[in-house]
Each structure stands twice: as structure tokens, then as C-alpha cells.
Amino acid sequence: MVGKAKVIPLATKPRRQKAAYELKVTLREVRPPIWRRLRVAGDLTLRELHHVLQIALGWTDSHLHEFEIRGRRYGMPDPQEDLGEPPLDEAKFSLDDLLRTGGRAEYTYDFGDGWSHEIVVEDSVPLDPRGLKAECLAGKRACPPEDCGGAHGYADLLEALADSSHESYAEMKEWVGPYFSPEEFDLALVTRELRGAGTAAWRRKRERFYDSR
Numbered sequence: 496m497v498g499k500a501k502v503i504p505l506a507t508k509p510r511r512q513k514a515a516y517e518l519k520v521t522l523r524e525v526r527p528p529i530w531r532r533l534r535v536a537g538d539l540t541l542r543e544l545h546h547v548l549q550i551a552l553g554w555t556d557s558h559l560h561e562f563e564i565r566g567r568r569y570g571m572p573d574p575q576e577d578l579g580e581p582p583l584d585e586a587k588f589s590l591d592d593l594l595r596t597g598g599r600a601e602y603t604y605d606f607g608d609g610w611s612h613e614i615v616v617e618d619s620v621p622l623d624p625r626g627l628k629a630e631c632l633a634g635k636r637a638c639p640p641e642d643c644g645g646a647h648g649y650a651d652l653l654e655a656l657a658d659s660s661h662e663s664y665a666e667m668k669e670w671v672g673p674y675f676s677p678e679e680f681d682l683a684l685v686t687r688e689l690r691g692a693g694t695a696a697w698r699r700k701r702e703r704f705y706d707s708r
Contacts, residue, residue, distance in 0.1 A: 512621050512622070513536070513537060513538065513621070513622040513624070514537040514591065514619050514620065514621065514622055515534050515535060515536050515537060515619070515620050515621070515622040515623075515626075516534070516535055516537060516590055516594050516596075516616055516618070516619055516620075517532065517533070517534050517616070517617045517618040517619075517620065517632070518532070518533045518534075518535060518614055518615065518616060518617065519531075519532050519614070519615045519617050520532075520533060520548060520551070520552070520602070520612050520613070520614050520615075521612065521613045521615075522552070522610065522611075522612055522639075522646075523611040523612065523613055523646070524611070524646035524647075525639070525646050525649060525650075526650075527635075527636060528635065528636070529552075529635065529636040529637070529638065529639070530634060530635055530636075531551045531552060531631055531633070531634040531685075532617075532631070532632045532633045532634065533547065533551055533629065533630065533631055533632065534620070534629070534630045534632055535547060535590060535628070535629045535630075536590075536622055536628040536629065537589065537590045537591040537594070537619075537622065538589055538590070538591060539589065539590050539628060539629065540585065540586050540587070540588060540589055540590075541562055541569050541585035541586070541588050541589075541590070541593070542571075542585045542586040543628075543629075544562075544590060545560055545562075545585065545602075547629045547689065548602060548604075548612070549604075550685060550688045550689055551629075551631045551634070551685055551689065552612070552638045553637060553638025553685075554604060554610075554638060554641065555641055557605075557641055558604060558605035558606070558607070558608075558641075559571070559604075559605070559606055560602065560603060560604045560605075561582055561602075561603050561606075562582075562585060562600055562601065562602050562603075563600065563601040563603070564593050564594075564598075564600040564601075565593075565598075567583060568580075568582040568583065569582050569583045569584070569585040569588060570582035570583075570584075570585055571584070571585065571586075572584055594616050594619075595616060595619075596616055596617070596618055596619045597616060598615075598616045599613065599614060599615055599616070600614040600616075601613060601614070602614055605641070605642075605645075607642075607645075608642065608643070608644060608645035608648070609645050609646075610639075610645065610646075627689065627690060629689045630686070630689065631682060631685045631686060631689060633682070634680045634682060634685070635680055636677060636678055636679075636680055637675065637676060637677050637678070637679050637680060639652075640652070640670075640671055640675065651663075652667055652671070653677060655667040656668065656671070656677070
């Protein structure tokens, strides 16, 4: 009598645990430094990271932007723009595709003012499936006002605001408004604004915004 063949269960490949990345983002050429420390899910796209950076830094998403990672450019390709090589589509690349612990990236916002941000990948940690897709862990100092002329213009603005006898003090004070404080950073506010980052509803809201531009 032939016995039944013994069934040997196939080995199952262990699931790779999803990662989150801890990033230090510093605005270049600004003193004292303006920086944020973030923890972001690895399955976010570069487009979503752009939205996170806008919220965490305090920008208003009013200008063009671009990432550069290991010599390659990522952004929002414009089919009507035929000047030079277009960037790769940032919506098609996840952070897991591009980031490694110890790696660096550059994020440029507003090509006129030329705000350049250095992104350093400080660590990779297991992603808490019940946690937020994006968190701001710490930060220092307020975001510069939009359209203030880049790092050099911002330095001139701070100089004028620091001296009530400066010839431009009254004009600059009126321009920035009564609530601007260069040393202030509201972590609680950023946390509230980031709470929905990476969710389906958050994606739809942001993409509708871009479709309407």
C-alpha cells in the first residue's frame, strides 16, 4: 500500500516591516538656523513629503518647488514647459524608493527667492501602524515671510525689525503684520495641521488643490 505523500508546507517569506524616517530639515543660508525634525512614513510619496514640508516649515505653497536626491531632480513636470530636461514626477516615487539612513536631499521652494532646504535622513525606525503618517518632533524659529527676497532679503528684514530707528522699520513692520515673531515656533499648531497627512482624504484634498491651479 502506497502511503500518502507527506505535504511539506512552503516557507513563507517574512513580511518586511514598514519604515518611518526621521529627517532634519534646515533652511540654508539663514542665521540663526531655522529647522524642523520630522518623522515620516516611508510609503509617502515625494509629493506628499512636499506637502508635509510646507506645513512643518510654515510656507504657503504659493510657488514652484523641486527635490534633488543623488543627482536626480524630482518635481511636477509641466508638459508645456520645453526648457531643458524636466524633473521626474515626484508623485511616482515613495520615500522608501529614495531615502536611506545617513542620506541627504535638497528641497528648493520658490525659484525666485531660492529657498534651499537641506534634508538629512538621521534614522530609520519601524513605522507604528496606528501612528501618524507625518509628525513634527521639534523645531526652531518661524518660517520667513513669503516673497521677502530669499535669505539675503530676510536678513535685511530682520535687521530692520530689530531697530525701531531703522529707516525701513515702519514699512517692514506694517508689511509682516503685528503677529510675526522670528523666534517663535508653534509645535502644537504644526502637529494639528499634520494630523491627517498621508490619509486618503488628505491626498484627495491636496490633489484637488493642484488640479485647480
